[in-house]
Amino acid sequence: MSDQPVFTPHGKHLIAGAWVAGDTTFASEPAHGPVHQFSVGTPALVDEACRAAEEAFWTYGYTTREARAKFLHAIADEIEARAAQITEIGTQETGLPEGRLNGERGRTTGQLRLFAEHILKGDHLDRRHDSALPDRQPLPRPDIKLVQRPIGPIAVFGASNFPLAFSTAGGDTAAALAAGCPVVVKGHSAHPGTGEIVAEAVHAAIESCGMPKGVFSLIQGGKRDVGQALVQHPLIKAVGFTGSLGGGRALFDLCAQRPEPIPFFGELGSVNPMFLLPEAVKARGSDIGKGWAGSLTMGAGQFCTNPGIAVVQTGPEGDAFVAAAAEALKGAAPQVMLTDGIAKAYKDGKARFDGRNAVEPVLTTDSEGRNAAPNLYQTDASNYLQDHALGEEVFGPLGLVVRVSGADEMETLARGFEGQLTATIHMDEGDTALAQRLMPVLERKAGRVLVNGFPTGVEVSDAMVHGGPYPASTNFGATSVGTMSIRRFLRPVSYQNLPDALLPDDLK
Structure with a gap:
């Protein structure tokens, strides 16, 4: 048992260092445990928070990288100091198991510390210098220096499916603060208590590091x-x-x-197709089917990288893959979904597949209340390409197998997909030629292409891209995970013939 006291939310907004109550409240809807009341956000509170963020920017935007790195480490430390309390209220509000919440907390603090180390290196500044050439003909060249500068206050929307890593002090907040930008967070009403305790951690770090009060605000609900x-x-x-x-x-x-x-940097979801090539299916189709079932049901399928579609050729090897996936899914117990609304949306998504002439049910289940049980359907490439609804994301443990006649139809189907966060190839050495044929298509369709794996689980690292062509995200040149995500909140500024006294510290 932890010696930390039980966390009881006070239900207030954090606006520029002050905990502010609203005129009206809403009740949380936890999967289990006590219901709490939280203040409802208003446009007036938004205005107050944004004005405070702008005022803070004139100080925070000009802090040293060392000071911001210390601040990010302090936030991570304060989150860890509340570890047991965060896990307790997080599991109550979301229904996620303790292990998942503990792992997500580690990812959250890891992101903060990763950005702290990243900005100390200075690589994100993209510093450039064209020395003056006064004797150049026909015209001299001035001295020009370039560096990336923070853009100002950033709005961050908390995500329903990641109460820590993509919410109050998640990746967007970490990247913005690292860049030198104050943040105003709109908390997600699915986990307001979790948002509040994390905001308390950020507030404590602001106090200990002497940062301006308006550098971070949390507005609940609304x-x-x-x-x-x-x-x-x-x-x-x-x-x-x-x-x-x-x-x-x-x-x-x-x-x-x-x-x-x-700019609106939106990560909007994806069906994350997997392409199973013939030799791989022949050698280990059943194992791939079992692995797919595990990925499909991980976290009740509530990951934006959930591989919702598997593309495989017709024939006995493909049949064995489908049978193995169905058998594995049968053994998966129902899981609690994050909110009642998400559970309803999952049932509505399943209903789109039921009764469609072109879709064959392989495994169908009834989900009750906030629980989700897995479902599996099958169709062919021709029907899939003619029915746009089959390509819409179903947020939950539902899979669709699309059967193709051969390599030509597999490539045609790949070309027909919309933008994706990920695309996966399952292949053996004998599939190399077909994989090479698919690669030019898939790298245009997805932000991350992987081989012989499953896309659930997004590594937080320098080389990660979590984004993709629309509708996977609204800005195909950006990522919401990894150190490159800091670029979203910076812009390049050139300085021509400036004396050192006027240059930003990072150019001196």
Whole structure:
């Protein structure tokens, strides 16, 4: 047992260093445990937080990399100091098991510390220098230096499926703070208590490091007007979002319609197709089927990298793959989903497949309440390409097998996919020629291409890309995971013939 006291949320917003109560409240909807009341966010609170963030930027945007690295480490330390309390309320609110919450907390603190070390190296600054050439003909060249600078206050939307790693102090917040940008977080109403305790950790780090109060604010709950007010506030310079295609696209459009349009970095989901090549299926199709079932049901299928579609040729080897996947899925117990709304959406997604003439049910189950049981369906390439609904993400443990007649139809199907976060090839040495044929297609369709693995599990590292062509994300040149994600919150500035006294410290 932990010696940490039980965490009881106070239900307030954190606005520029002050815990602020709202006029109205909403009740949390935990998977188990006590219900708590939380203040409802308002556009007025958004305005207050954004103004405080802008004021903080004039100090925080000009801090040293060493000071920001110390701050990021302090946030990570404060989160770990609340480890047991975070796990307790996180499991209550989301229904996720302790092991998953503990692992996600480690990923969250790891991201913060990774960015701390990253900015100390200075690689993200992309420093360049063209020395003056006063004697160049026909015209002299001035002295020009370039460095990446922070852009200003950032809006971050907490994600439903990652209460820690993609929420209050998750990857977007870590990248923005590392860049030198204050953050205003709109907390997700699925886990407001988890958001509050993490915000307390950030607040403690602000106090211990002497950072400006407005460098971080958390606004809880709220209706659509809160999200709209946040992305349209004139002091917000970019938005980080992980969520549904519908919600993300609506916010993206609002960002584009502003008098000053701003970038909206939305990660909107994906069906993450897997292509099973003939030799691999012949040699180990059953093992791949079992592995797919495990990936498909991991976390009740509530990962944006969940491999929802498997492409395999017709024939007995493909049949064995499907049978093995179905058998493994039969043994998977129902799992609690993150919210009642997500559970309902999963049932609605399953209903799209039931009764469709072109879709064969391989394994169908009934999910009750907030629990989700796995489902498996099968169709062919021709029907898939003609029915757009079959390619829409179902957030949960539902898989679709698409059968193809051969290599030509497999390539045609690959070309027909929309933008994806990931694309996977299962292959043996004898499949190399077909894999080479698919690669030019898949690297245009996905942000991450992998071989002989499963895309669930996103490594937080320098080389990771978690993004892809629309609708996987709204900005194909960006990633929301890994150190390259800091680039979203920086812009290049050139300095021509400036004396050292006027240059940013990182150029001196």
